[in-house]
Amino acid sequence: xxxxxxxxxxxxxxxxxxxxxxxxxxxxxxxxxxxxxxxxxxxxxxxxxxxxxxxxxxxxxxxxxxxxxxxxxxxxxxxxxxxxxxxxxxxxxxxxxxxxxxxxxxxxxxxxxxxxxxxxxxxxxxxxxxxxxxxxxxxxxxxxxxxxxxxxxxxxxxxxxxxxxxxxxxxxxxxxxxxxxxxxxxxxxxxxxxxxxxxxxxxxxxxxxxxxxxxxxxxxxxxxxxxxxxxxxxxxxxxxxxxxxxxxxxxxxxxxxxxxxxxxxxxxxxxxxxxxxxxxxxxxxxxxxxxxxxxxxxxxxxxxxxxxxxxxxxxxxxxxxxxxxxxxxxxxxxxxxxxxxxxxxxxxxxxxxxxxxxxxxxxxxxxxxxxxxxxxxxxxxxxxxxxxxxxxxxxxxxxxxxxxxxxxxxxxxxxxxxxxxxxxxxxxxxxxxxxxxxxxxxxxxxxxxxxxxxxxxxxxxxxxxxxxxxxxxxxxxxxxxxxxxxxxxxxxxxxxxxxxxxxxxxxxxxxxxxxxxxxxxxxxxxxxxxxxxxxxxxxxxxxxxxxxxxxxxxxxxxxxxxxxxxxxxxxxxxxxxxxxxxxxxxxxxxxxxxxxxxxxxxxxxxxxxxxxxxxxxxxxxxxxxxxxxxxxxxxxxxxxxxxxxxxxxxxxxxxxxxxxxxxxxxxxxxxxxxxxxxxxxxxxxxxxxxxxxxxxxxxxxxxxxxxxxxxxxxxxxxxxxxxxxxx
Numbered sequence: 140x141x142x143x144x145x146x147x148x149x150x151x152x153x154x155x156x157x158x159x160x161x162x163x164x165x166x167x168x169x170x171x172x173x174x175x176x177x178x179x180x181x182x183x184x185x186x187x188x189x190x191x192x193x194x195x196x197x198x199x200x201x202x203x204x205x206x207x208x209x210x211x212x213x214x215x216x217x218x219x220x221x222x223x224x225x226x227x228x229x230x231x232x233x234x235x236x237x238x239x240x241x242x243x244x245x246x247x248x249x250x251x252x253x254x255x256x257x258x259x260x261x262x263x264x265x266x267x268x269x270x271x272x273x274x275x276x277x278x279x280x281x282x283x284x285x286x287x288x289x290x291x292x293x294x295x296x297x298x299x300x301x302x303x304x305x306x307x308x309x310x311x312x313x314x315x316x317x318x319x320x321x322x323x324x325x326x327x328x329x330x331x332x333x334x335x336x337x338x339x340x341x342x343x344x345x346x347x348x349x350x351x352x353x354x355x356x357x358x359x360x361x362x363x364x365x366x367x368x369x370x371x372x373x374x375x376x377x378x379x380x381x382x383x384x385x386x387x388x389x390x391x392x393x394x395x396x397x398x399x400x401x402x403x404x405x406x407x408x409x410x411x412x413x414x415x416x417x418x419x420x421x422x423x424x425x426x427x428x429x430x431x432x433x434x435x436x437x438x439x440x441x442x443x444x445x446x447x448x449x450x451x452x453x454x455x456x457x458x459x460x461x462x463x464x465x466x467x468x469x470x471x472x473x474x475x476x477x478x479x480x481x482x483x484x485x486x487x488x489x490x491x492x493x494x495x496x497x498x499x500x501x502x503x504x505x506x507x508x509x510x511x512x513x514x515x516x517x518x519x520x521x522x523x524x525x526x527x528x529x530x531x532x533x534x535x536x537x538x539x540x541x542x543x544x545x546x547x548x549x550x551x552x553x554x555x556x557x558x559x560x561x562x563x564x565x566x567x568x569x570x571x572x573x574x575x576x577x578x579x580x581x582x583x584x585x586x587x588x589x590x591x592x593x594x595x596x597x598x599x600x601x602x603x604x605x606x607x608x609x610x611x612x613x614x615x616x617x618x619x620x621x622x623x624x625x626x627x628x629x630x631x632x633x634x635x636x637x638x639x640x641x642x643x644x645x646x647x648x649x650x651x652x653x654x655x656x657x658x659x660x661x662x663x664x665x666x667x668x669x670x671x672x673x674x675x676x677x678x679x680x681x682x683x684x685x686x687x688x689x690x691x692x693x694x695x696x697x698x699x700x701x702x703x704x705x706x707x708x709x710x711x712x713x714x715x716x717x718x719x720x721x722x723x724x725x726x727x728x729x730x731x732x733x734x735x736x737x738x739x740x741x742x743x744x745x746x747x748x749x750x751x752x753x754x755x756x757x758x759x760x761x762x763x764x765x766x767x768x769x770x771x772x773x774x775x776x777x778x779x780x781x782x783x784x785x786x787x788x789x790x791x792x793x794x795x796x797x798x799x800x801x802x803x804x805x806x807x808x809x810x811x812x813x814x815x816x817x818x819x820x821x822x823x824x825x826x827x828x829x830x831x832x833x834x835x836x837x838x839x840x841x842x843x844x845x846x847x848x849x850x851x852x853x854x855x856x857x858x859x860x861x862x863x864x865x866x
Contacts, residue, residue, distance in 0.1 A: 153216040156232040164194075167216040168233035169205040171198060171223055172245075173310050179228075186226050190218050204233055227314025249362045252300040256355035259296030260348070263289050267348045279341075286338045286345050293347035294331055300354045301327045303361055322506055326535040327354060333532055336525060349536060386418055387411075389462065400469050407465045411456045421463035423448045427641045429458035429618070443658075457617060458641050510534045513833045526835070533832040550817065553860045554810045562799040563775075563790050570789035572814070573773040574807035576754045580702055581745070581767075583759035584713035584723055587777055589689040590795075591760065593619055593671060595627035596688040605683055609675040612637060612645045612656040620673050620687050621645070621656070644673070652678040659684075691726050698797045699728045705804070708753075712741050714763060741767040758800065775800060809860055817856055 158166045174183060180198045183205065187196035192211030196219075198204070207219045216232075223230035266289045270282055301324065308320035330350040337345050388396045389408040400418035403409070408424065411417060428444045432454045444450065450463060510531045517527035555565040565571065582588050598606065610628030613621040615637040634647040634654065644657010655676045659666035662674035662682040676682040702709055711732040713720045720734035733744065745767055748755050757764070757771030768774035768787040776788035778795065792799060831837045 153220070153232060157216055164208055164210055165214070166206055166208045167219055169207065169219055169223060169230050170233040171203050171205050172229035173307055174198060174203065174228060183223060183226060183228065186222050187219055190214070190222055193219070205230075225314070227310040227312075229310075249303060249358065252302060253355070253358045253362050255296055256300035256351065256358050259292055259300065259351045260355045263293045263296075263351045264348045266292075267345070283338070283341060286347075289345065289347040290335060290338055293351050294335070297327055297331055297350045297354050300351075300358060304354075304357070322510075322535060323353075323357060325507070325510070326350075326532070329528070329532045329535065333525075333528055340525075346532075346536075353536070386415075403465050403468060405465055405467060409463045409465060410460060411463055412460045413456055413458065415456055417450060417452055417454045417456070417463060419452050419465045419469055420467040421450050421452075421465045423450055423461065424464050425461040425641075428456060428461040429641065431455040431457050459639065506535070509829065509833075516833075517835070530833065530835045533835075533837050534829060537828045537832045537837060550810045550813045550860060553858055554806050557861055558790075558799075558803055558806055559793075561802045562793045562796060563803050564793055565790050567789045570773055571803075571807040571810050573754075573789070574756065574804060575811040577707065577756045577772060577804070579708045579710070579748060579753045580756045580758065581710045581712055581748075581771070582729070583764050584711055584715055584720060585689060586760040587758055588695045588711065588727055588797075589691055589723060591689065593623040593687040593689055595623055595685060597684070597686045598627055601683065601685065605675065605677075607631060608654065608677055609656055609673075609683075609685065611649070612647060612654055612675075613673075615639075615647075616645055620671055620685075623687050624656075624673065624685055654678075689723075691723060692795070692797055694796055694798045695727050698800060701798075701801050703728075710744075712736050712744060712767075738763045738766050742770050745770050756804075758797075775803070806860065813856060813860055820856060 153167070156167060158168075171183065174180065183198050184196045187193055187205070187207050192209050192214040193207055194209050196205060196207045198206075205219075205223065207216070220230045220232070266285050270285050304320040304323045304327065308324035311321055327350050330346045330353075334345040334347050334350070385397050386400050386403065387410040388398045388403070389410050390396055395410060403419050409417075409419075409421065423444055423446055426446050430442050430444050430450060432442050432451065449466070452467075452469075513534050514527050514531035517530055518524070551565075551571060554571050558565055585591055606624075606628050610625050611632055611634045613624040613628070614631070614633045616622075616639065634649050637645055637647045639645055640657070640661070643661040644655060646653065646655045646657075648654070653676075655662050656673055659672075659674050659682070662676040664674060664676075664682045666672065666674070666684065671687040673685045673687075674682045675685060699709055709729050709731070711720070711724050711727070711729045713723075713732070713734055714736050715723075715734055717734040720732055724730070724732040733740075736744075741764065745755055745757065749772075754772040757768050757774045758776070759768055759774070760777045764776075765787040768776060773790075774788040775790045775792065777792045777797075790803060828837070
């Protein structure tokens with residue numbers, strides 16, 4: 140890698156885009172446009188790491204975000220921008236709104252190009268079909284008119300629709316490298332050029348239809364690929380959107396002012412009403428509070444919190460209004476950290492190189508060199524430029540990477556359709572390829588292995604009149620255990636004038652008798668139970684316990700047993716307490732489990748497994764699982780999962796059943812075999828077709844037909860996945 144040759148006077152001050160932490164490390168995010176494959180990732184990351192002082196560089200292909208880090212204070216972030224641009228890619232400081240606008244413009248351009256290519260293909264193919272059907276009976280002047288009509292449509296259509304390929308290919312060539320878009324661009328432009336020459340020379344053959352159709356077919360794949368990558372960054376956007384809210388700020392004089400969460404500074408006092416989510420990390424100033432901390436632990440049971448307790452952003456107040464004192468800004472809160480963990484997970488996953496990328500890295504320069512060699516050899520043998528160019532273009536078209544490009548997508552379409560019918564939605568392009576390689580499955584507990592709903596466990600031991608009396612209090616509360624009690628009792632009346640005592644429970648008087656429902660101490664007793672429970676006391680009668688549990692899903696045991704039979708290691712990670720975690724793990728048949736885990740603990744465990752060269756399938760549903768889902772080799776979220784987790788996962792279960800996971804693993808392994816078969820078919824096709832084209836035995840039109848036939852062949856092979864049992 141050559142020196143950058145940048146003098147200090149030329150460097151731009153981009154310090155406002157650099158994020159620094161307390162340890163002295165600096166990070167600079169760059170929006171990179173034009174990166175298409177694993178080869179682009181390797182080239183960009185290696186180029187940036189070569190800058191003196193840069194410690195690390197990671198490019199997220201899905202979001203186009205390059206993250207460079209360093210500790211050397213002499214590093215100027217402009218060096219990173221310049222290096223990426225020197226490599227042939229567009230680069231600018233990463234700003235989420237700006238990048239989103241750019242993404243929308245790119246998507247609209249692809250859609251317009253696809254629409255134009257579709258129109259042009261239909262029109263041009265109609266004209267050329269008329270010529271071939273007319274054959275020798277068509278008058279030469281009329282045929283020439285049809286050719287010029289085809290040219291007036293095909294040339295502007297192909298030039299406009301081919302913009303994504305031309306821009307990408309030109310950027311690569313300017314940087315002294317190649318990519319898949321270089322041979323595609325060459326085939327499009329040379330087909331048009333040769334067709335115009337043939338038309339002007341009043342020859343019998345033109346290839347306008349091949350150019351327009353090729354652009355159309357390739358744009359379909361490019362448009363689908365764009366939307367898959369665009370969805371990949373939805374999880375982080377959705378998570379950060381949780382912090383874009385209004386909050387009640389308590390001023391020094393006691394008045395309440397509504398401010399945006401972005402304006403909160405450490406030390407601000409915040410009034411959090413019932414049901415509101417805390418946008419920043421804070422300390423509880425009220426005497427007590429009931430908080431839903433599922434973002435941190437994954438458990439929906441409210442946590443009784445005392446004054447002075449540190450509360451993480453994303454926690455929801457499920458009790459009366461409370462006062463919090465902010466300890467951090469929005470960008471330094473737990474939610475922001477989770478969003479960054481999501482992005483890191485996506486970047487780490489991009490280290491995985493897809494089979495198609497590996498094949499393309501060898502294929503592109505080889506085919507360009509071959510086409511050039513065919514041109515030169517024919518010229519050396521005394522052929523005219525037109526004949527030599529026709530044969531070289533035939534080589535380019537007949538080897539155009541449609542079959543190679545379809546080798547993976549054709550299988551993916553069939554596989555994803557089969558899995559959709561089985562209850563699994565596949566969201567990311569290479570999810571099946573990664574799923575085929577797994578050797579370890581890691582489960583969350585609550586809402587994944589279990590139903591995620593508290594149910595009354597000891598209803599059989601409670602007298603019906605006691606259940607109904609307690610339910611009259613429970614119906615006045617939104618507490619999850621109170622709702623579970625009310626559900627077990629069925630519809631009924633509510634006691635009047637129910638009071639809720641923060642951190643204790645509910646109380647009311649009925650017929651001059653005091654009724655209490657809440658903690659053991661609140662009801663005048665003690666409890667050493669590990670399970671979730673409420674106590675009910677009526678007057679002077681002995682308190683009665685109502686115990687709740689989250690039941691294991693019906694097919695969880697069968698799934699764990701089947702995974703073990705397939706030789707896969709199984710673990711459970713949960714934010715719940717050790718006693719509850721132990722009970723569920725034993726019931727499910729899982730021997731390796733960890734409890735009381737925060738989001739960062741789960742990602743740390745996955746990092747450890749990665750270091751052991753383990754390829755992990757993560758299955759989870761909670762907000763606290765989102766970062767781990769993004770970091771895992773491949774991930775699945777249940778249909779009941781929160782939006783962030785569904786966005787972060789590669790696949791989503793469409794039902795409450797877990798057994799479709801087995802089907803997904805079987806389909807993924809079969810799909811990988813079919814992909815390898817498709818690559819073999821594409822290779823055999825090229826071994827036969829290239830010599831024919833190079834020897835002048837194939838015209839560009841026949842080459843286009845052969846190219847379409849090879850694409851049909853790999854598609855038919857992929858259809859084998861639609862039937863048969865997966866093992």
